[in-house]
Amino acid sequence: MDPSRRGVLGAGLYSVALTVPGWPDVVGRFERIRADPHSRIGRGEVESVIAMTERISEIDDQFGGRTARPMAAAFLVNNIAPYLRATASEPVRRAMLSASADHLYLTGYMAVDERLDTLGQRYYTKALELSLAAGDHLTYCTTLRGMSVQAVELGHGAAALRYAEAASTASPQAGPRMRAFLAGQQAHALAQTGDRVGALAMLHVAEVAMEQAESKAKAHGSYDPASLAYHVAQVNFELGDRDGAIRALQRSEKVRPLVYRRARVRHRAMLAEWQVEAGRLEEGVRNWHLALDDYPQVQSGRADDRFRAMVVATKPHTRNHHVRELLDRAGSMAAGR
Structure with missing residues (x-):
């Protein structure tokens, strides 16, 4: 089971009125967390969270959010949550809060990649809370920027600017x-x-x-x-x-480094769309074919968006035999997903 899906309904509904948590509220909330006296963590547990986050991030870059996020969500519930309740020295506690915030940011990013935008916002908000409690400005700013990326991709420019400016100010x-x-x-x-x-x-x-x-x-x-x-x-x-x-x-x-397969699919398809809009149909078709080379290996809602955009953009050109070949290839891929 994917633990992050519990109680989540309408996960695709993005909120432009999302409240960014403030420092006093967050610090007080985490000071009131009741520690488990029977469990204690050290640097080893912190390093395990950092290593797992890095590995999942690599999988996400290559195979997309739908492949990687269930692993991140399960690790969050089964490992990180107990670590956050365990007793620890103050340096270890802050390091665990920071590592957990980074993991939550990544999990939110993968949810957004699936186009589960409300779920992504929830993860982002928790990442902000943990990074503030840890005094981790890097993860705090990175998360705000991630929220801005999500907003701008959905066409909410004012919200995107608000988050981007908040990240810069912080x-x-x-x-x-x-x-x-x-x-x-x-x-x-x-x-x-x-x-x-x-x-x-x-x-x-x-x-x-x-x-x-x-x-x-x-x-x-x-x-x-x-x-x-x-x-x-x-x-x-x-x-x-x-x-x-x-x-x-x-x-x-x-x-772009070759390891970023999902970005390669999305950006080549985007490039093809722009080329067709500019009247450069054959160049666009070539780039769509390049995107399709990697598309079957990527489980990503944002990549799926580009696949659907390709079908729409080529509708006026279906008499072109290159376009028909492209759509035939795309159709066989869609049938297999």
Whole structure:
């Protein structure tokens, strides 16, 4: 059984009025948690949560949220919840809160990938609470940014901007990679709200910060040039520059590490959609075929969204034999899922 599904109805209903928890309420709430005197944890348990989160994240990148989230949810119920009730030294307790917050953020991200958006919001809210209780600004800001990504993908630009700005405000001492990470998302949200000047200015902030970050040691799995190019593409698209959006997304695909299979499916399909909108049908068909190469291995609601968008976008072109071949291939895949 997937423990995270208990009592969840209408999990696809996104709330733009979600309340971000505040520091005093969270600290008081966690101070009142009743510890289990018969259970004690140490650094080993903290390291196990960190390692499990990393492994599940790798599986998610390659195979999608529907594959990976049940593992994360089961680990949360069976391992993390008892760890949070166990007695521990203060440093270990804070480290466990931080590791658990990161796990909850990932679980929320995977729920959003399944298009269980309300469920994702619930996980995100709990991640914010735990990261505040731990004093973990990195996970707090990362979670707020995740909430902004969810909002902007659903077309709620104002909410996306509110979360992105909250993340930036909460991270005044951020290093250059985190500044790029946050500024890129702010730029996307600003563009969706129609603020061209603000979006381009924030995109410049992200580009400068990325240059500074790339001159230092690289961190695996963090915001990278492919991610920045993706934000450039999204900003251009929102501002009506289709050619600029296509070029930036092509650049993103060239430098994205191969391990990110789900992103490859989604972004190649998105690129194909934009190319067809720009009258470049044959290029679009080629990119849809590339997306379909990986699609059968990815269990992702967001990837499924792109599959359905492909069917809609090609309807006006079904007399083209390349399109018919594409749809025949897609049809056989749909029948097998």
